[in-house]
Amino acid sequence: MNMKMNQKILVVEDEERIARWVQTYVENAGYECIVTHNGREAIDLALGMPDTPDLIVLDLMLPEVDGWTVCETIRAQSDVPIIILTARGAESDIIHGLKIGADDFVKKPFSPAELVARIEANLRRTSGKADEPLTTGNIALDPRTRECHVAGVPVTLTANQFDLLAFFMQHPNQVFSREQLIDGVFGIDYDSYERAIDIHIRRLRTKIEPDPSNPRYVQTVFGAGYRFSPGED
Numbered sequence: 001m002n003m004k005m006n007q008k009i010l011v012v013e014d015e016e017r018i019a020r021w022v023q024t025y026v027e028n029a030g031y032e033c034i035v036t037h038n039g040r041e042a043i044d045l046a047l048g049m050p051d052t053p054d055l056i057v058l059d060l061m062l063p064e065v066d067g068w069t070v071c072e073t074i075r076a077q078s079d080v081p082i083i084i085l086t087a088r089g090a091e092s093d094i095i096h097g098l099k100i101g102a103d104d105f106v107k108k109p110f111s112p113a114e115l116v117a118r119i120e121a122n123l124r125r126t127s128g129k130a131d132e133p134l135t136t137g138n139i140a141l142d143p144r145t146r147e148c149h150v151a152g153v154p155v156t157l158t159a160n161q162f163d164l165l166a167f168f169m170q171h172p173n174q175v176f177s178r179e180q181l182i183d184g185v186f187g188i189d190y191d192s193y194e195r196a197i198d199i200h201i202r203r204l205r206t207k208i209e210p211d212p213s214n215p216r217y218v219q220t221v222f223g224a225g226y227r228f229s230p231g232e233d
Contacts, residue, residue, distance in 0.1 A: 006032075007031050007032065007054040007055070007123060008031070008032045008033075008034060008051065008052075008053045008054050009026050009031045009032065009033050009034070009053060009054065009055050009056075009057060009119065010034050010035075010036070010042065010045055010046060010053035010055070010056045010057070011023055011026065011033060011034070011035045011036075011056075011057045012035075012036055012037075012039070012042040012056065012057065012058045012059055012062065012067070012070065013035070013037065013057070013059040013085065014037050014038065014059060014061060014062050014063060015059075016037065018059075018108075019035050019037065020035075021112070022035075022057060022085075022112075022115065023035050025112040025115065025116055026057075026115075026116065026119065029116045029119070029120070031119070034053065037062075037063070038062055038063045038064045038065070039062040039063065039064050039065030039066060039067065039069065039070045040064040040065045041064075042056075042058070042062070042065075042070050042074075043065065043070055043073050043074060046070075046074045046078065046080065047073075047074060047077055047078060052078070052080065053080060054080070054081075054123060055080065055081045055082075055083065055119055055122055055123055056074070056080055056081070056082045056083070057083050057085050057106075057115070057119070058070060058071060058082055058083065058084050058085060058102075059084075059085050059086060060084060060086045061086075061087075067084065067086070068096070068097075068100065071084065071097065071100050071101055071102055072100040072101065074101075075100060075101030075158070076101075079146075079156060079157070079158050079159060079162075081103045081104070081122040081123070081125075081159045082101065082102050082103050082104075083102070083103060083104045083105070083106060083115075083118055083119065083122060084097050084102045084104070084105050084106070085105075085106050085108065085110065085115070086105065086106075086107060086108060087107065087108040091195070094196070095195060095196070095199060098196050098199045098200070099199060099203075101158060103122055103158065103159055103160050104118050104121075104122055106118055121186065122159065125159055125160075125163050125186075134166065134169040134170065136169050136172065136217070136228075136230045137216070137217065137230060138150055138151040138152075139165075139169070139208055139217065141162075141165060141166055141169060143166055146162060148162065148165070148207075148208075150207070150208050155207050155208065156207075157204070157207060158203075160185075160186075160200050161200060161203060161204045161207070163185050163186075164181070164185050164197075164200055164201070164204060165204060165208065167181070167184055167185045168217075168218060168226075168228030169228060171228065172228050172229070172230050173227060173228070173229060173230070174227065174228075175221045175224050175225055175226070175227045176225050176226055176227070177224065177225040178197045178198070178225055178226075180225065181197050181225070181226065182196075182197060197226075201218055201226060204218060205217075205218055216229070217229060217230075
């Protein structure tokens, strides 16, 4: 049985030709695909369906509700991976997208093979691997259930934040450059946007650090990158 058929991809794209093209490649890769052409319906489908999507491919230029708002609204209520599909490739746009919760970007014009590869990479990272729970200080992470607790309190992490934290906890006291983190955590070309790592780390700190401005766990090593320190209990 093809397990991909159990995974649902929501494609949000206002240009019907592109939407059909994406749908064809997604379905040929073995996934179920749902398509909508406007932002308001995208929010309803992402948050209101009994069987919610496993991943969203999201265009930015949408009628009724724009893609930025769709992304931010969904992220406030769900940790579903969101890949933004856009002709807007400026670094400022990508940084803004990451800040509001996007997981990845594919720029138009795009290769269908690249889009499918990114879909598969993001789904792999959220599939719940059979790894042992990780505990450091007051942080408890369970890769099997994708749950995080800090001082016994549940903390909601995006897929990228969860995988970044798991990678750090699996490699304590090691210094990693931004490129090494991109390769080790995401496993695909991240378009050389190394600042994306800084954004993920800054947002991760706000969720796990007692004092994000003076981090105990995820520490900056100036001129080298980042290090995860177990700290003192």
